[in-house]
Amino acid sequence: MMHLYDYWESGNGYKVRMMLHRRGLPFERTELDILKGETRTADFLARNPNGRIPYLVLDDGTGLAESNAILWYLAEGTPWLPDEKLGRARLLQWMFFEQYSHEPFIAVLRFWNFANKLGEHSADEVTAKRAGGYAALDVMEAHLAGRAFFVGERESIADLALYAYTHVAHEGGFELGGHPAVTAWLDRIGGAPGHVPISEVRGLPAAEGDRGAGSS
Numbered sequence: 001m002m003h004l005y006d007y008w009e010s011g012n013g014y015k016v017r018m019m020l021h022r023r024g025l026p027f028e029r030t031e032l033d034i035l036k037g038e039t040r041t042a043d044f045l046a047r048n049p050n051g052r053i054p055y056l057v058l059d060d061g062t063g064l065a066e067s068n069a070i071l072w073y074l075a076e077g078t079p080w081l082p083d084e085k086l087g088r089a090r091l092l093q094w095m096f097f098e099q100y101s102h103e104p105f106i107a108v109l110r111f112w113n114f115a116n117k118l119g120e121h122s123a124d125e126v127t128a129k130r131a132g133g134y135a136a137l138d139v140m141e142a143h144l145a146g147r148a149f150f151v152g153e154r155e156s157i158a159d160l161a162l163y164a165y166t167h168v169a170h171e172g173g174f175e176l177g178g179h180p181a182v183t184a185w186l187d188r189i190g191g192a193p194g195h196v197p198i199s200e201v202r203g204l205p206a207a208e209g210d211r212g213a214g215s216s
Contacts (some may be wrong), residue, residue, distance in 0.1 A: 109172035
């Protein structure tokens with residue numbers, strides 16, 4: 001059975017939990033509190049020298065790091081990953097956007113709030129992060145106007161990657177009232193079959209899991 005090393009508040013860990021639950025794949029889970037340095041122990045660093053979660057151990061014992069790489073692996077051969085070349089490239093476009101233009105602003109401000117670190121940063125730093133976050137939301141809003149999903153006509157892992165931190169953007173002080181297309185998309189993804197909230201951190205035992213790629 002697959003084993004996920006995770007932290008319940010992490011949007012990156014949540015991406016993987018969402019995908020595992022959508023596919024009904026059985027997995028066990030170990031909670032590692034990043035605020036207590038539990039990803040920096042010798043035991044975990046021996047598994048993942050980068051000292052970050054999520055980290056997924058596959059059925060054969062192989063380990064896989066980086067949330068979007070894990071999403072791609074879990075989506076291979078399923079409807080969450082387009083078959084056509086251009087569709088796959090566009091999916092990667094949005095996953096890179098999430099990592100470089102979205103997460104460094106929206107996720108970071110949320111973390112500063114959550115970890116009580118906001119006071120350690122200057123007003124200019126906070127203002128810059130907030131501006132970057134709203135710029136990302138504006139790009140998303142323009143793209144989602146008139147369409148239901150980021151790539152193609154159905155949910156893909158690009159949607160899951162972007163949903164993870166966007167749906168908790170308010171925890172970083174972002175208001176989504178001016179982004180109706182983003183808000184409607186959040187409702188759409190959050191209402192999909194197999195969806196679990198970020199606060200639900202259970203794994204899936206084998207008896208419940210492995211319902212197949214088309215279960216969404």
